[in-house]
Amino acid sequence: DIQMTQSPSTLSASVGDRVTITCRASESISSWLAWYQQKPGKAPKLLISKASSLESGVPSRFRGSGSGTEFTLSISSLQPDDFATYYCQQYNPYSRTFGQGTKVEI
Amino acid sequence: QVQLQESGPGLVKPSETLSLTCSVSGGSISGYYWSWIRQPPGKGLEWIGYMYYSGRTKYNPSLKSRVIISINTSKNQVSLKLSSVTAADTAVYYCAREMGYYDSSDYYDPDAFDIWGQGTMVSVSS
Numbered sequence: 229d230i231q232m233t234q235s236p237s238t239l240s241a242s243v244g245d246r247v248t249i250t251c252r253a254s255e256s257i258s259s260w261l262a263w264y265q266q267k268p269g270k271a272p273k274l275l276i277s278k279a280s281s282l283e284s285g286v287p288s289r290f291r292g293s294g295s296g297t298e299f300t301l302s303i304s305s306l307q308p309d310d311f312a313t314y315y316c317q318q319y320n321p322y323s324r325t326f327g328q329g330t331k332v333e334i
Numbered sequence: 335q336v337q338l339q340e341s342g343p344g345l346v347k348p349s350e351t352l353s354l355t356c357s358v359s360g361g362s363i364s365g366y367y368w369s370w371i372r373q374p375p376g377k378g379l380e381w382i383g384y385m386y387y388s389g390r391t392k393y394n395p396s397l398k399s400r401v402i403i404s405i406n407t408s409k410n411q412v413s414l415k416l417s418s419v420t421a422a423d424t425a426v427y428y429c430a431r432e433m434g435y436y437d438s439s440d441y442y443d444p445d446a447f448d449i450w451g452q453g454t455m456v457s458v459s460s
Binding site for chain 2: 266272327
């Protein structure tokens with residue numbers, strides 16, 4: 229099965245910072261990659277699909293990029309509401325796998 | 335809008351079978367893949383498996399021997415059964431809709447999970 233590795237596991241940042249989270253797949257997944265935001269006690273929320281397609285209603289400060297095995301999620305100017313845990317997920321035609329998560333904290 | 339609601343026992347004894355139901359409201363179960371995903375306390379997300387409304391299923395290899403996912407289209411419900419549970423199966427269990435689709439050539443273009451239930455906590459303990 230495809231393994232997804234996120235880095236870093238924890239990221240300390242301040243409001244206004246630009247942050248970048250990396251997700252690596254153990255084999256090529258083309259652009260079959262999504263990013264989710266999860267806050268404590270809540271279900272994950274879809275931010276980006278197909279590696280770079282921003283979901284409706286998601287602020288434009290979120291940006292996804294990459295293809296193949298290396299992907300990034302960038303937040304251009306961190307806002308108080310963005311402190312959360314972020315997960316990548318691959319969804320190639322044969323399996324589904326999540327990364328281990330990146331906690332963005334103050 | 336489409337909403338998902340998980341339900342089932344919050345406590346299951348070791349070696350028994352965990353049974354959960356996901357009720358879909360505001361839309362049809364038809365035409366989509368429906369997944370179960372779980373999250374142990376303080377840990378990350380683990381995909382359990384999916385089922386297409388017409389019956390096709392796929393499971394996480396690590397759980398395959400213990401999992402059954404089924405769909406009741408008349409009730410608009412997706413069900414999960416996980417047998418021989420242990421404390422390691424203690425988690426919040428989510429159902430989620432995958433927003434992929436079949437094209438005119440019957441090729442399935444997979445996509446992300448766009449709609450999630452709120453999740454239900456299941457503890458395994460005697």
